[in-house]
Amino acid sequence: MLKSLLLVARKELRRVFTDKRLVITSFLLPMISIAIIYSLMGIMIGRAEEDIKSHITRLSGINVPLVIQEIIRSDQTIDLSTQNMSTSEAEKALLEGEIDYYIEFDEDFDLKIVDFQSGDIPIIKGLYSPKHDYSIQANYKINALMESYRHITLANRLGDEAYIQVYEMESGEINIPQENRGIDRGFASMIPLLVSIFIFAGAMGIGIDSIAGEKERGTMASMLITPIDRALIIGGKILSLSVVALISMSSSFMGVLISIPFSARIFSSTGSFEFSQLAMSSGDLGLFLISMIGLVGMYVSVIAVLSMIANSVKEAGAYITPAYMLVMISGFMNMFGSSDSSRIFQYIPIYNNLISMNKILSGDGSITLSLISLLTSIGVTLIMLFIARSLIEKEKIVFPS
Amino acid sequence: MIEVKGLRKVFQLSRKQMKVNNTEEKYKVAVDGIDFIVYDNEIFGLLGPNGAGKTTTLRCMSTLIVPSGGTISVNGHDCVKDPLEVRSQLAFLTSELKLDTHFTPDYTTRFFGKLHNMDNNKIETRMEYLFDYFGVTPFRYTKIGDLSTGMKQKLSIVVSLIHDPGVIIFDEPTNGLDIITAKAVTDYLLELKAQGKTIILSTHMMHVAEKLCDRIGIIMDGKIKAIGTLDEILYMVKEKNLEDAFFKLYHQGNRGELDA
Ligand SMILES: Nc1ncnc2c1ncn2[C@@H]1O[C@H](COP(=O)(O)OP(=O)(O)O)[C@@H](O)[C@H]1O
Ligand SMILES: [Mg+2]
Numbered sequence: 215m216l217k218s219l220l221l222v223a224r225k226e227l228r229r230v231f232t233d234k235r236l237v238i239t240s241f242l243l244p245m246i247s248i249a250i251i252y253s254l255m256g257i258m259i260g261r262a263e264e265d266i267k268s269h270i271t272r273l274s275g276i277n278v279p280l281v282i283q284e285i286i287r288s289d290q291t292i293d294l295s296t297q298n299m300s301t302s303e304a305e306k307a308l309l310e311g312e313i314d315y316y317i318e319f320d321e322d323f324d325l326k327i328v329d330f331q332s333g334d335i336p337i338i339k340g341l342y343s344p345k346h347d348y349s350i351q352a353n354y355k356i357n358a359l360m361e362s363y364r365h366i367t368l369a370n371r372l373g374d375e376a377y378i379q380v381y382e383m384e385s386g387e388i389n390i391p392q393e394n395r396g397i398d399r400g401f402a403s404m405i406p407l408l409v410s411i412f413i414f415a416g417a418m419g420i421g422i423d424s425i426a427g428e429k430e431r432g433t434m435a436s437m438l439i440t441p442i443d444r445a446l447i448i449g450g451k452i453l454s455l456s457v458v459a460l461i462s463m464s465s466s467f468m469g470v471l472i473s474i475p476f477s478a479r480i481f482s483s484t485g486s487f488e489f490s491q492l493a494m495s496s497g498d499l500g501l502f503l504i505s506m507i508g509l510v511g512m513y514v515s516v517i518a519v520l521s522m523i524a525n526s527v528k529e530a531g532a533y534i535t536p537a538y539m540l541v542m543i544s545g546f547m548n549m550f551g552s553s554d555s556s557r558i559f560q561y562i563p564i565y566n567n568l569i570s571m572n573k574i575l576s577g578d579g580s581i582t583l584s585l586i587s588l589l590t591s592i593g594v595t596l597i598m599l600f601i602a603r604s605l606i607e608k609e610k611i612v613f614p615s
Numbered sequence: 616m617i618e619v620k621g622l623r624k625v626f627q628l629s630r631k632q633m634k635v636n637n638t639e640e641k642y643k644v645a646v647d648g649i650d651f652i653v654y655d656n657e658i659f660g661l662l663g664p665n666g667a668g669k670t671t672t673l674r675c676m677s678t679l680i681v682p683s684g685g686t687i688s689v690n691g692h693d694c695v696k697d698p699l700e701v702r703s704q705l706a707f708l709t710s711e712l713k714l715d716t717h718f719t720p721d722y723t724t725r726f727f728g729k730l731h732n733m734d735n736n737k738i739e740t741r742m743e744y745l746f747d748y749f750g751v752t753p754f755r756y757t758k759i760g761d762l763s764t765g766m767k768q769k770l771s772i773v774v775s776l777i778h779d780p781g782v783i784i785f786d787e788p789t790n791g792l793d794i795i796t797a798k799a800v801t802d803y804l805l806e807l808k809a810q811g812k813t814i815i816l817s818t819h820m821m822h823v824a825e826k827l828c829d830r831i832g833i834i835m836d837g838k839i840k841a842i843g844t845l846d847e848i849l850y851m852v853k854e855k856n857l858e859d860a861f862f863k864l865y866h867q868g869n870r871g872e873l874d875a
Contacts, residue, residue: 221729233717432713436774439677439712440730441703609680615711 218442222450223457226424230458240420240458241465244412248469256477262347263479269314271352274299274307277319285363292355301341308343314352316341327367396577398491400483406571407545408470409463409506410564414513414541416462418534421455421514425521426530435613444606448518452602455514463510494575501584502574505567508591512564513541515598522605525614540564548572563590617653617676617782617815621685622646624671645671647837648685653815653830658808660828661817662861668837669817670709673786676815677707689782703731706775709786710768716760720751720770723759724777731778738777745773748803765796772800783807785816789823801827821858831857833864840864 230236273286274296286294299307304316318339320326326336340356343349369375396402425448428434437447470477471489478487494502516537524530541564548568560566566587573579605611624646628636636643646668653659661669674680676687678698687694689701714723724746728738746752749769754762759770776783788804789797804814804827818824824831825845832842841848841864845857854860 218730221726225726228722229715229717428715431715432711433715435679436712436714436727437730439679439702439707439775440727441699441732442730443699613674613679 215443215446218446219450219453222437222442222447223454226451226454227457229424230420230454236420240416241462244415244462245465245469245472248466249472252470252473252480253476256473256480260476260479266347266351269348269351271315271348271355272313273315273317273352273356274304274313275317275319277321277323278317279319279324281324282319282360282363285359289355289359292359301339304341308341308349309345311343311346311348314342314346314348315356317356330371390577393495394577397494397575398482398484398487399576400481401487401492402572402575403549404481405575406568407549408467409571410509410541410545410568412463412466413459413506413509414517414538416466417455417459417510417514417517418538420458420462421517422521422524422527422530422534424451424455425518426524427527429522429612429614430526438612444612445603448522448602448606449599452514452518452599455518456510459510459514463506498574498577498579501579501581502571504584504588505570505574505591508567508588508595509564511595512591512598515595515602519598519602519605522602522611544568560586561590563587563594566590616655616690617813618688619649619651619672619676619685620687622649622672622675622682622687623684624668624675624680625683644837646675646682649832649834649837649839651832651839651842653813655813656808656811657829658804658814658816658827660824660831661815661834662819662821662824662831662857663817663834664819664865666836667834669819669834670786672834673707673709673784673815673817677705677784678702679707703778704780705782705784706778706780707784707786708772708775708788710771710791711786712771712775714759714767714771714774716758718759719756720746720759720762720773721755723770724774727774728777733778741777741779742773745776749773749799765793768792768796769799772803780812782813782815785814787818788816789818789820821861825857833861835865835868840868 230240269291271292273292273294275294276297276299278286278294278297283294286292296313299313299316301316301318304313307313308316318341320336320338323336323338326332326334338360340353342353365375365378368378372378425434434447438444470481474481474487474489481487482491517534520533520537521530524533544565545568548565559569560583566583570579570583570587573583623644626632626643626645628638628641628643632643633639633641649668649672651659661672663669671680675682676689676694678694678701681695690704692700692704694701718726721742724742725738728742733741746755749772751766751770751773754766759767762770783804785804788800792800801823804816807814816823816827828845830842830844831848833840833848841851841860843851848860849855849857852860852863854863
């Protein structure tokens with residue numbers, strides 16, 4: 215029995231791995247395109263950030279007091295060029311991105327500052343455009359600049375800078391034990407989503423082709439008239455599909471790793487990343503692999519059942535797309551959801567694997583949660599295998615005509 | 616020996632099939648209780664027009680589909696209760712069963728040999744013999760997708776017969792073949808008979824049935840109208856040749872329908 219199972223599985227694997235077109239479209243292209251897309255994303259986002267940072271803010275002001283002009287001049291990144299725009303002119307210039315910030319002081323600003331006890335507080339009006347990145351950045355810059363002016367002024371009034379300090383606060387990080395450190399938090403929340411989607415996407419195309427496609431092309435029927443138990447035909451296909459899913463997932467993940475020098479700023483929570491940060495203890499790695507294999511079993515068997523019900527490759531695609539969406543939704547829910555793993559969620563198959571993976575990567579792996587997700591995965595996989603087994607005995611399924 | 620007793624096959628029609636067949640009926644009786652026996656080492660032909668139920672009958676015999684009623688036994692093994700044993704004793708050749716065009720004849724034949732639980736030595740000798748006989752040898756490492764149609768059909772025969780079965784079921788053996796390949800196939804059927812095999816074929820062509828078959832069953836509209844050797848049928852129907860006998864039975868059937 216095992217011999218026949220392996221015979222079918224080996225043939226299926228040979229079918230995939232000796233087909234240049236399939237190898238390129240199922241393993242190489244995903245890896246390359248993922249590496250390129252994520253690298254480009256990282257590079258573009260980095261560029262945009264760089265560009266904003268190095269941009270010289272074009273400031274337009276009215277009645278800017280000399281003291282403040284002095285402070286502005288000391289900041290190399292701000293250029294107070296124009297000093298004669300009216301408010302309406304400035305609004306237009308902001309909208310068109312010609313200037314980044316407009317600031318208007320009371321005519322007798324200096325006087326009011328000196329004569330502060332009269333209670334007549336001077337007014338500063340600032341304007342920026344929420345549509346322009348430079349302008350948004352300028353808003354932060356000018357506010358910070360004016361804040362520092364406030365400090366100087368207060369210090370002058372009180373006579374001693376120490377008076378306005380009020381207190382000194384020291385906040386520190388607790389020391390997290392090595393085994394609870396986990397990997398970079400950004401990666402920890404991203405990896406379960408990626409792994410889950412890569413497994414499904416990797417198994418989908420080839421699964422549809424090897425089951426619905428073989429039915430459609432009449433090559434499945436050729437096997438049905440040989441004295442091999444039909445359950446072993448579908449079993450062998452599911453087995454080989456699991457291998458394909460794992461390899462495809464790994465190659466897609468390689469794509470992510472290749473892109474890391476450029477994409478670390480979007481994945482990593484600290485913005486910088488070293489591969490050593492992905493290191494896990496062997497125990498954690500074991501738990502992680504268990505969750506991953508659980509996903510492989512469920513996805514592959516679901517894809518197999520849906521491809522069996524379909525009578526053509528096209529139909530199978532239509533059945534499997536909704537399942538793919540569910541996989542993506544559960545992945546995003548896990549990524550953006552709070553890490554609160556309340557009781558019920560622990561028992562939802564697929565989702566509990568994702569939570570478990572996330573926890574393991576964050577250094578909070580729990581054997582209980584891993585066991586629960588392993589058991590639910592096995593449960594779902596067995597139910598699917600059982601359905602597949604009973605479907606393959608149905609003549610309408612295996613031999614539609 | 617093959618015994619078919621009261622074989623019935625009813626298909627439930629999908630909505631699409633109902634539309635295609637232009638019918639309101641939900642069920643189609645494709646085979647309506649037929650009986651026949653195929654003796655060892657004879658060529659038995661099912662002769663009938665398109666849609667008579669030939670393919671359905673042969674598919675039931677080869678365990679590809681399950682009868683709705685009646686029984687079939689192949690060398691004493693029931694097709695429903697013991698399908699694996701039946702499959703290992705017979706070959707089913709039909710143009711609907713295809714081979715994966717990606718593999719080579721060599722790999723495909725070995726693979727099917729292993730599915731039939733043959734050991735490597737046995738596969739090797741049998742493969743060499745069949746490849747030589749059908750002229751596949753020069754193409755054994757050519758992708759099936761790159762073979763000519765005739766060569767593909769010959770390879771299908773090779774693959775189906777790799778396990779040297781005692782019973783060979785052939786659905787419309789010469790249909791769609793060019794004259795040369797058709798001749799090669801009919802010659803091979805006679806050769807198989809000479810080797811002691813039992814052969815069941817279906818055809819809608821009088822001359823194929825006339826030339827090849829030891830006994831003929833004429834099937835129309837899911838029922839067997841006449842069965843026997845050519846002479847027995849001609850005697851029974853009181854006609855001089857098979858074609859006349861066939862149309863006489865055909866018109867009788869249609870009149871019967873009109874009367875009913
Ligand atoms: N899977 C099926 N579903 C519905 N009807 C079918 C199916 N297979 C065959 N039939 C119908 O059964 C009848 C007999 O078909 P078939 O056995 O293929 O005839 P033949 O081989 O003699 O031409 C036809 O009317 C055909 O339309
Ligand atoms: Mg037919």
